[in-house]
Amino acid sequence: REIGFVSCLVQLFFVHNFTAVESGVLMAMALDRYFAICHPLRHSSILSMPVVAALGSLVLLRGVLMVGPACFLLHRKAFCQHRVISHSYCEHMAVVKLVCEDTSVNAAYGLSVALSVIGADLTVIVVSYTMILREILKLSSSNTQLKAFNTCVSHVCVLLTFYVSGLFTFLAHRFGHSIPQHIHILVAHLYMLVPSTLNPIIYGLRTKKLRNKIVVLFQQRGI
Template sequence: LSTSMLPKMLTIFWRGSREIGFVSCLVQLFFVHNFTAVESGVLMAMALDRYFAICHPLRHSSILSMPVLAALGSLVLLRGVLMVGPACFLLRRKAFCQHRVISHSYCEHMAVVKLVCEDTRVNAAYGLCVALSVIGVDLTVIVVSYTMILGVVLKLSSSDTQIKAFNTCVSHVCVILSFYVPALFTSLTHRFGHSIPQHVHILVAHLYILLPPTLNPIIYGVRTKHLRDKVVVLLKRKGI
């Protein structure tokens, strides 16, 4: 997701080019929102993996076999393409005003829609429907999965087993929060948060792109004992 902006970012740093062509903008918009939908689907698939690993451990490998995982990944990718593609085609047919300065550092859908001189209610409604359908479906599966996981874990007799089961899920929950909170905020405030300052919109849009890949190595790495020991040794050498 974060590499969707990399080509244009490099042209800005290397060549000082602060403009982007309309087709290039649509391509960037497509990949940003497509990979957002894909990443949401990956988090949903990880929740299913945790559910089968904890609630049906003996059947985990048979249920989530390689063909099933390949089919699930293909469906997640196809969903993103089919849902984001029409948004780009709708924008392609619109007439834009003379003022064509995007208020974001990348081509975000609603930021581009605001540059259109025609009626944009269809574009805004379609974008909101895509966001709510993708995030709504995936979050519903995640919440149901973890609700069932919680019910199974609380029934375990051993506290050590309960702690081990919770540790299996805590990293995934942290990644979910780091991804969905900024994504939902930037999606909803574009449409309903008209009183929110523009710099807040831009800041949260950056967090939604950069925060998850920044935190993911920390979230998953902190559970690795060997890595923790190395960090402790390094901090002791620094006198911290």
């Protein structure tokens, strides 16, 4: 029920840092799909292990460098006597709302970080999938087209669960002043839990062995 201020900032850092990292990973996966479909013969040479490791390191470093200053700015602020956060975890804007001083810099910085991370990653994802779609439509065989679409289905589903819930939470905090507080809390929790819960299910159903086991299990129970 309680958390110390420094511990709260540490939690805030890891929550938002891992969110930025997950967005970066989804962007990298879009690039992987692009090279796999548009340049299949060069896929392993372009996305070699050193390149993948460098890309992963950059994504992690970006999260640290962008989220770190937000925690530093909050640490310098004076807080009122009321220190009750309306969330089960330390969300950036929820903590900012407890500050007694002017928080325009904190809000502006949080907004710029979210827009730059999501904007950059979504741009790469949209461009990658536009190129993929163009390449798929050039294929003569409908069988090959279906196989190429199947390669992207699970990734697109994960993208939708992550970005739709994330954007709603982000926009609701800043512009949805008329939205009841319990809706804010519910959506924030769903944003933290739903993508993590659905990811293994979405990717698991792509595995033929696991899919067959699930079908057999349902048949045994008469479903």
